[in-house]
Amino acid sequence: MSTQSEHPTLLIPGPIEFDDAVLQSMSHYSESHVGPAFVSVFGDVLSDLRKLFQSTDDSAQPFVISGSGTLGWDLVGANLIESGEAALVLGTGYFSDGFADALRVYGADVTELKAPVGSRPQLPEIEAALKAKKYKLLTVTHVDTSTGVLSELRNLSELVHSVSPETLVIVDGVCSVACEEIAFDDWKLDGVVTASQKAIGVPAGLSISFFSGRAIKAIESRKTPPATYYASMMRWLPIMRNYEAKKPSYFATPSPQLIHALHTSLTQILSVPLSERFAKHREASDKIKAAITKMGLNQVASNPDDQAHGMTAIYLPETIQIAQILPSLSKKNIVFAGGIHKEIATKYIRFGHMGVSILEPERGHIERALQSLEEGLAEFGYQKA
Amino acid sequence: MSTQSEHPTLLIPGPIEFDDAVLQSMSHYSESHVGPAFVSVFGDVLSDLRKLFQSTDDSAQPFVISGSGTLGWDLVGANLIESGEAALVLGTGYFSDGFADALRVYGADVTELKAPVGSRPQLPEIEAALKAKKYKLLTVTHVDTSTGVLSELRNLSELVHSVSPETLVIVDGVCSVACEEIAFDDWKLDGVVTASQKAIGVPAGLSISFFSGRAIKAIESRKTPPATYYASMMRWLPIMRNYEAKKPSYFATPSPQLIHALHTSLTQILSVPLSERFAKHREASDKIKAAITKMGLNQVASNPDDQAHGMTAIYLPETIQIAQILPSLSKKNIVFAGGIHKEIATKYIRFGHMGVSILEPERGHIERALQSLEEGLAEFGYQKA
Numbered sequence: 001m002s003t004q005s006e007h008p009t010l011l012i013p014g015p016i017e018f019d020d021a022v023l024q025s026m027s028h029y030s031e032s033h034v035g036p037a038f039v040s041v042f043g044d045v046l047s048d049l050r051k052l053f054q055s056t057d058d059s060a061q062p063f064v065i066s067g068s069g070t071l072g073w074d075l076v077g078a079n080l081i082e083s084g085e086a087a088l089v090l091g092t093g094y095f096s097d098g099f100a101d102a103l104r105v106y107g108a109d110v111t112e113l114k115a116p117v118g119s120r121p122q123l124p125e126i127e128a129a130l131k132a133k134k135y136k137l138l139t140v141t142h143v144d145t146s147t148g149v150l151s152e153l154r155n156l157s158e159l160v161h162s163v164s165p166e167t168l169v170i171v172d173g174v175c176s177v178a179c180e181e182i183a184f185d186d187w188k189l190d191g192v193v194t195a196s197q198k199a200i201g202v203p204a205g206l207s208i209s210f211f212s213g214r215a216i217k218a219i220e221s222r223k224t225p226p227a228t229y230y231a232s233m234m235r236w237l238p239i240m241r242n243y244e245a246k247k248p249s250y251f252a253t254p255s256p257q258l259i260h261a262l263h264t265s266l267t268q269i270l271s272v273p274l275s276e277r278f279a280k281h282r283e284a285s286d287k288i289k290a291a292i293t294k295m296g297l298n299q300v301a302s303n304p305d306d307q308a309h310g311m312t313a314i315y316l317p318e319t320i321q322i323a324q325i326l327p328s329l330s331k332k333n334i335v336f337a338g339g340i341h342k343e344i345a346t347k348y349i350r351f352g353h354m355g356v357s358i359l360e361p362e363r364g365h366i367e368r369a370l371q372s373l374e375e376g377l378a379e380f381g382y383q384k385a
Numbered sequence: 386m387s388t389q390s391e392h393p394t395l396l397i398p399g400p401i402e403f404d405d406a407v408l409q410s411m412s413h414y415s416e417s418h419v420g421p422a423f424v425s426v427f428g429d430v431l432s433d434l435r436k437l438f439q440s441t442d443d444s445a446q447p448f449v450i451s452g453s454g455t456l457g458w459d460l461v462g463a464n465l466i467e468s469g470e471a472a473l474v475l476g477t478g479y480f481s482d483g484f485a486d487a488l489r490v491y492g493a494d495v496t497e498l499k500a501p502v503g504s505r506p507q508l509p510e511i512e513a514a515l516k517a518k519k520y521k522l523l524t525v526t527h528v529d530t531s532t533g534v535l536s537e538l539r540n541l542s543e544l545v546h547s548v549s550p551e552t553l554v555i556v557d558g559v560c561s562v563a564c565e566e567i568a569f570d571d572w573k574l575d576g577v578v579t580a581s582q583k584a585i586g587v588p589a590g591l592s593i594s595f596f597s598g599r600a601i602k603a604i605e606s607r608k609t610p611p612a613t614y615y616a617s618m619m620r621w622l623p624i625m626r627n628y629e630a631k632k633p634s635y636f637a638t639p640s641p642q643l644i645h646a647l648h649t650s651l652t653q654i655l656s657v658p659l660s661e662r663f664a665k666h667r668e669a670s671d672k673i674k675a676a677i678t679k680m681g682l683n684q685v686a687s688n689p690d691d692q693a694h695g696m697t698a699i700y701l702p703e704t705i706q707i708a709q710i711l712p713s714l715s716k717k718n719i720v721f722a723g724g725i726h727k728e729i730a731t732k733y734i735r736f737g738h739m740g741v742s743i744l745e746p747e748r749g750h751i752e753r754a755l756q757s758l759e760e761g762l763a764e765f766g767y768q769k770a
Contacts, residue, residue: 007414023413026412029389031400067452068615068638074615074616105610105611197638227490227492227612228616229458230458253400253454253589257408257590
């Protein structure tokens with residue numbers, strides 16, 4: 001049974017199109033948040049998240065908390081850093097700026113290492129920054145949803161561990177988890193914060209995060225208590241441990257329906273090797289980017305090595321406005337997003353390609369989107385130079 | 386079409402049983418959080434909340450934010466009080482203690498005026514407390530879900546306005562909004578925080594709150610910025626105003642599915658006069674309490690005037706354990722909750738009676754619950770004294 005009536009195809013960088021079974025789980029009958037059936041499902045979700053993050057380190061800890069993805073920034077700011085401690089934020093766009101703002105709210109002494117629009121800070125400058133000052137943590141936005149710039153994590157983390165081993169490596173994975181590879185243990189990451197509505201494929205409403213044993217220890221050895229109640233990881237930690245041990249536990253009421261939907265989606269995700277999932281996103285992305293280039297369009301992420309595989313940020317031809325192309329696409333039942341990076345917001349559009357739109361090519365989402373884009377541009381007189 | 390398969394009847398004080406149409410809305414197809422269709426629905430939800438709170442004061446402001454009900458405490462603690470300012474918390478049980486804890490996390494100087502278990506602080510002692518010290522705000526837990534004690538708001542607010550007019554009157558309405566009357570403007574309240582999964586009848590995952598123009602002004606005139614990013618009301622205020630004006634706006638991604646479910650439920654709630662809804666909850670509650678008394682059982686809320694109308698906390702006979710009666714009820718497909726107030730947790734059970742279980746008596750939930758309770762007690766040898 002399909003729960004989805006005819007509707008425009010949503011190809012923005014989140015929320016994405018959802019699988020029918022996931023949406024069906026959203027209407028699960030009401031259950032007690034401390035009853036054995038629900039506790040078991042929540043426990044399985046937490047165990048499944050360990051697999052999604054390719055982690056077998058028992059000291060690492062998944063958290064699933066009701067909230068927007070943004071809440072992940074508060075988890076980091078309120079728990080992992082104390083007032084006056086230094087944070088190095090790798091600047092890639094709107095979302096790294098947001099992370100920096102959130103850390104400042106909690107009193108962090110933030111240094112933003114900003115790259116030009118469409119690129120990312122390079123290892124030599126990061127090395128120099130790490131040598132110039134002692135940082136409690138470094139944050140990297142794995143995919144900056146404002147630019148489609150993909151940051152490399154493995155060599156970055158190796159650099160941090162070599163130059164400043166006490167610095168925690170924190171990843172904003174909102175637009176990367178479940179479509180870009182993240183080997184949490186192997187890459188020695190300390191934290192990844194993400195949300196449900198992107199490649200994880202579940203309606204918005206869940207802040208999902210994963211922290212290393214080292215990060216948990218950093219919280220446990222704070223000199224001052226965290227200045228938050230709801231986002232206090234020490235309050236959630238025993239709850240998450242109990243749920244995973246299938247014991248009822250209460251701090252704040254979780255959303256059984258969203259947890260059921262997450263359970264359905266994670267079961268689907270883990271039913272095929274993760275490497276296959278990442279490869280499919282990569283292949284589809286390569287084709288999309290080739291088609292965009294063939295149309296004579298440029299990407300905001302200028303270096304092919306720095307391009308995300310779950311979204312593409314595309315500069316419009318100078319003769320065409322966002323207010324022309326988005327409504328034109330909409331008439332063709334394709335929904336793209338406008339720009340959000342303040343320096344270039346009016347000049348580009350964003351195309352999300354994650355989850356079922358990639359894994360079920362028979363839906364035809366990507367072909368229709370590319371064709372609609374080409375037709376839409378032609379409607380307004382654009383011809384490839 | 387029913388989205389609900391056979392399932393145990395959930396009669397805990399939240400989450401409650403949900404209407405089919407509300408659950409169906411949870412599986413709404415994916416939409417852009419800034420697209421016109423969703424923005425319009427979110428705008429209607431905010432306007433409907435004004436009606437639910439019986440407010441026509443344009444300076445008052447509804448907020449709907451992804452999160453558990455607990456997040457409402459952070460909204461108050463992080464925004465309405467500054468470090469070192471004083472708060473008077475009326476102590477009625479587990480949930481007023483939680484509110485006090487949350488305020489302390491944000492640096493409030495908290496005085497808890499605690500009543501004995503099963504009762505609430507009385508006006509003369511509240512008056513004395515207000516005269517003894519200047520409080521930035523007073524909090525009252527309208528229905529303390531740990532005891533089923535109902536606090537009176539109208540005379541309380543009148544007292545505060547008369548004795549200490551600058552003190553903000555803040556209500557924890559998690560277990561009262563949409564089953565107990567709240568006349569926000571008439572009673573001169575400054576804030577009500579609640580959640581989706583109780584009498585509002587929507588799956589958990591939304592923090593819903595309503596603040597007076599005076600409360601908003603108090604935030605705007607803070608001497609220090611709020612020590613929170615996600616729970617910052619100043620960050621959410623323009624977003625909520627834009628949504629209500631049906632203009633797209635972004636701070637953090639809301640949950641379209643939960644907002645659709647809230648829209649469906651509020652439309653149902655507002656389709657009959659609120660007075661009728663409250664009267665039905667009151668009548669049903671009176672019958673339930675009479676039946677409990679007839680069984681020879683006592684309530685935790687000892688004074689009939691202080692008894693909530695959406696739940697009943699019931700002392701077990703001394704010879705019967707929670708570990709006997711809850712499984713016995715469960716076998717009869719009735720789910721009640723155990724105790725949560727730490728002083729009496731093992732001695733009582735909680736019966737939630739809100740929403741469709743009351744408004745659609747043809748479901749037979751209440752009759753089956755009372756009959757199952759009586760039979761369950763008899764199974765373990767209980768006879769009315």
